[in-house]
Amino acid sequence: MLPSRHLRAAARQRSHRRPAIAGDACSSKPDVEVIWRNKAITAHMRAGRVPDAERLFDAMPRRSTSTYNAMLAGYAANGRLPLARALFRSIPSPDAFSYNTFLHSLAVSSSLADARALFEEMPVKDSVSYNVMISSHANHGLVSLSRHYFDLAPQKDAVSWNGMLAAYVRNGRIREARNLFDSRTEWDAISWNALMAGYVQWGQMAEALEMFNRMPQRDVVSWNTMVSGYARRGDMVEARRLFDAAPVRDVFTWTAVVSGYAQNGMLEEARRVFDAMPEKNAVSWNAMMAAYVQQRMMEEAKELFDVMPCRDVASWNTMLTGYAQAGMLEEARAIFDMMPQKDAVSWAAMLAAYSQGGFSEETLQLFKEMGRCGEWVNRSAFACVLSTCADIAALECGMQLHGRLIKAGYGVGCFVGNALLAMYFKCGNMEDARKAFEEMEEKDVISWNTMIAGYARHGFGTEALEVFDKMRTTSTKPDAITLVRFFVLERCLFKSIFVSGMLSSVFKYNNVDWVGVLAACSHSGLVEKGISYFYSMHCNFGVTAKPEHYTCMIDLLGRAGRLDEALNLMKDMPFEPDSTMWGALLGASRIHRNSELGRRAAEKVFELEPENAGMYVLLSNIYASYGKWRDADNMRTMMHERGVKKVPGFSWIEVQNKIHTFSVSDSMHPEKEDIYAFLEYLDIRMKKAGYVSATDMVLHDVEEEEKEHMLKYHSEKLAVAYGILKIPPGRPIRVIKNLRVCGDCHTAFKYISAIEGRLVILRDSNRFHHFRDGSCSCGDYW
DNA sequence: TTAGGGTTAG
Numbered sequence: 179m180l181p182s183r184h185l186r187a188a189a190r191q192r193s194h195r196r197p198a199i200a201g202d203a204c205s206s207k208p209d210v211e212v213i214w215r216n217k218a219i220t221a222h223m224r225a226g227r228v229p230d231a232e233r234l235f236d237a238m239p240r241r242s243t244s245t246y247n248a249m250l251a252g253y254a255a256n257g258r259l260p261l262a263r264a265l266f267r268s269i270p271s272p273d274a275f276s277y278n279t280f281l282h283s284l285a286v287s288s289s290l291a292d293a294r295a296l297f298e299e300m301p302v303k304d305s306v307s308y309n310v311m312i313s314s315h316a317n318h319g320l321v322s323l324s325r326h327y328f329d330l331a332p333q334k335d336a337v338s339w340n341g342m343l344a345a346y347v348r349n350g351r352i353r354e355a356r357n358l359f360d361s362r363t364e365w366d367a368i369s370w371n372a373l374m375a376g377y378v379q380w381g382q383m384a385e386a387l388e389m390f391n392r393m394p395q396r397d398v399v400s401w402n403t404m405v406s407g408y409a410r411r412g413d414m415v416e417a418r419r420l421f422d423a424a425p426v427r428d429v430f431t432w433t434a435v436v437s438g439y440a441q442n443g444m445l446e447e448a449r450r451v452f453d454a455m456p457e458k459n460a461v462s463w464n465a466m467m468a469a470y471v472q473q474r475m476m477e478e479a480k481e482l483f484d485v486m487p488c489r490d491v492a493s494w495n496t497m498l499t500g501y502a503q504a505g506m507l508e509e510a511r512a513i514f515d516m517m518p519q520k521d522a523v524s525w526a527a528m529l530a531a532y533s534q535g536g537f538s539e540e541t542l543q544l545f546k547e548m549g550r551c552g553e554w555v556n557r558s559a560f561a562c563v564l565s566t567c568a569d570i571a572a573l574e575c576g577m578q579l580h581g582r583l584i585k586a587g588y589g590v591g592c593f594v595g596n597a598l599l600a601m602y603f604k605c606g607n608m609e610d611a612r613k614a615f616e617e618m619e620e621k622d623v624i625s626w627n628t629m630i631a632g633y634a635r636h637g638f639g640t641e642a643l644e645v646f647d648k649m650r651t652t653s654t655k656p657d658a659i660t661l662v663r664f665f666v667l668e669r670c671l672f673k674s675i676f677v678s679g680m681l682s683s684v685f686k687y688n689n690v691d692w693v694g695v696l697a698a699c700s701h702s703g704l705v706e707k708g709i710s711y712f713y714s715m716h717c718n719f720g721v722t723a724k725p726e727h728y729t730c731m732i733d734l735l736g737r738a739g740r741l742d743e744a745l746n747l748m749k750d751m752p753f754e755p756d757s758t759m760w761g762a763l764l765g766a767s768r769i770h771r772n773s774e775l776g777r778r779a780a781e782k783v784f785e786l787e788p789e790n791a792g793m794y795v796l797l798s799n800i801y802a803s804y805g806k807w808r809d810a811d812n813m814r815t816m817m818h819e820r821g822v823k824k825v826p827g828f829s830w831i832e833v834q835n836k837i838h839t840f841s842v843s844d845s846m847h848p849e850k851e852d853i854y855a856f857l858e859y860l861d862i863r864m865k866k867a868g869y870v871s872a873t874d875m876v877l878h879d880v881e882e883e884e885k886e887h888m889l890k891y892h893s894e895k896l897a898v899a900y901g902i903l904k905i906p907p908g909r910p911i912r913v914i915k916n917l918r919v920c921g922d923c924h925t926a927f928k929y930i931s932a933i934e935g936r937l938v939i940l941r942d943s944n945r946f947h948h949f950r951d952g953s954c955s956c957g958d959y960w
Numbered sequence: 961t962t963a964g965g966g967t968t969a970g
Binding site: 216217219220243244245246247248250251252254274275276277278279280281282283305306307308309310311312313314335336337338339340341342343344345347366367368369370371372373374375378397398399400401402403404405406407428429430431432433434436437459460461462463464465466467468471490491492493494495496497498499500502521522523524525526527529530556558559562 | 961962963964965966967968969970
């Protein structure tokens with residue numbers, strides 16, 4: 179809402195410049211009444227009550243420049259740049275405060291170029307002006323410009339020095355921060371804390387502690403920095419020790435501990451500290467709520483949300499993301515619609531919920547809505563929508579986004595850049611992917627992996643290898659995904675030629691990711707190699723095998739059909755096999771059709787993890803794939819009777835050019851008693867979108883007697899495929915036949931979309947499909 | 961009533 183009335187009034191005033199007299203709309207000597215009202219404006223703005231502030235402003239008979247400044251600062255803090263701009267122009271006699279505030283508004287609204295222009299034309303620059311430039315450029319990752327303004331500043335105060343220090347720290351330039359720090363001695367507590375926080379943030383706890391011990395005087399922030407540092411690293415013992423030792427605590431200290439316990443899954447401890455807090459603010463409540471959200475205890479979270487006395491945007495966002503992560507998209511949307519105010523996080527969270535849930539239409543719809551609301555599109559929103567474009571192979575839309583991204587002045591960092599790469603590859607546009615990759619300002623391991631996988635999947639093996647070679651010249655360390663990808667590539671294209679060279683390059687790094695190596699061997703069927711690595715890991719590298727390594731080995735042996743050896747390994751282990759290991763064995767028994775061992779493994783899993791819904795579904799599907807429909811039904815009934823619920827969710831994984839793997843969880847609605855309820859829901863949705871409901875058509879190749887069971891177990895996936903493939907009305911998907919894709923993908927089928935000729939593989943997602951490279955866990959690749 | 965350090969949500 180534009181407060182057009184006061185703006186017009188102000189503009190009028192400005193055009194008929196009259197000398198300021200007592201009682202004029204802008205008096206140079208504000209009275210007590212004006213000061214009091216200015217404070218009220220600030221209070222409203224701080225609480226996000228922009229309209230209230232505007233009403234007050236409009237109703238003021240006399241205003242001072244500070245009145246305008248208060249409004250200006252409020253607009254900036256509430257993200258209303260256009261209003262701030264208009265108001266600034268209407269200020270009768272802007273002072274240094276006005277200029278600095280508006281400069282700050284421009285800078286925080288990502289209009290850095292505008293901020294620089296304003297800075298140049300400012301009649302008077304004081305140290306605050308320079309300091310705004312230093313910190314705002316740092317906030318956008320432009321450290322060298324921060325340094326430029328820092329060097330330019332004629333007089334540097336404590337804020338300038340600390341601002342520059344923070345500029346380095348926030349951008350990970352910890353060495354430069356240290357050099358600056360060592361270059362002089364007049365630092366205050368804020369400086370010490372800033373550098374210390376930098377060490378904490380980048381995981382260098384020893385250095386942080388060293389500073390903590392050395393600093394001349396510690397304030398409550400110093401203690402908080404250390405407490406939260408340990409808490410975030412999961413070292414709750416040390417965090418608690420410092421918390422107990424702290425001479426002063428404030429709400430930050432308490433909240434850091436609550437959130438530490440929460441993030442490490444120690445719910446009871448978190449609650450105990452939370453209940454003992456002498457005073458709580460919104461952040462404390464949010465931290466406790468986040469604890470429940472993290473454990474998917476949405477009812478408990480909602481309870482807190484309902485009773486908390488002070489809700490802020492983050493509280494709403496916490497609930498929103500909680501519902502989204504629990505797959506409760508309708509609840510998430512309800513929260514989103516009810517929010518008194520939305521910020522960038524709210525939009526991003528809702529977008530992420532839709533895009534990660536595969537709801538492409540909804541994602542794009544919401545994105546449009548976002549534009550209509552004039553909401554600033556941040557990096558996260560860009561990434562979500564880009565990944566949706568990738569899902570539906572919407573190249574044009576993706577390229578438009580790329581353009582907008584550049585226009586918005588964002589540097590292409592990893593977050594958005596990776597989404598961009600994925601989009602180009604999924605659309606088969608190798609050249610633009612390469613360009614985007616080269617233009618990326620920074621690259622992380624995911625960027626490299628995306629490039630390797632992208633090239634490999636389109637059959638550009640040589641290019642993929644070149645990327646891998648280039649990656650080795652950088653400081654980015656290959657991770658498990660790189661290894662798996664490389665092994666896949668190597669196996670598909672080069673038949674084991676490069677494997678030893680590749681591995682030796684991996685071993686150059688200090689910390690070999692052994693799980694990655696073993697998983698990679700398991701995946702590429704390199705059984706003997708895997709076994710020898712497993713032993714050399716201990717003998718040559720002195721690494722003691724942990725349960726996860728054994729799990730890999732059981733998986734590896736099992737897949738190779740060496741079930742007895744896998745069993746023996748489990749017996750000889752220094753610890754009891756856990757459910758993951760039995761699960762791996764269960765998967766292997768399936769591939770090799772050893773139903774006796776499968777049953778045994780399944781029983782063990784149920785014993786150890788009666789709550790594991792994936793197991794029931796897996797076993798049910800195993801029976802179904804053998805045609806033992808009654809047993810399959812029994813498993814589902816048992817799951818239902820025991821009140822076990824599946825975590826819903828599904829995702830797309832692009833595998834090869836124009837080939838998609840689609841994984842869908844069996845129950846996308848939580849209370850599924852029978853699959854038909856779900857089908858009905860999809861039917862309605864699809865019809866609404868103009869698709870044919872053509873389960874019969876889809877199943878035309880399937881024999882009559884199988885049809886009923888097929889419907890029960892597989893048609894939900896067909897239906898979803900319809901929605902996602904965007905088959906136009908009247909164009910059925912053709913089933914190639916009840917084709918098993920591979921031993922492990924028991925419910926996988928191939929479909930060809932009649933219209934696009936896309937080959938689609940559908941399969942279940944369960945815990946055994948834990949490899950993200952699109953390979954089946956049985957070791958087959960697509 | 962503008963600029964520098966510590967807590968929550970994406």
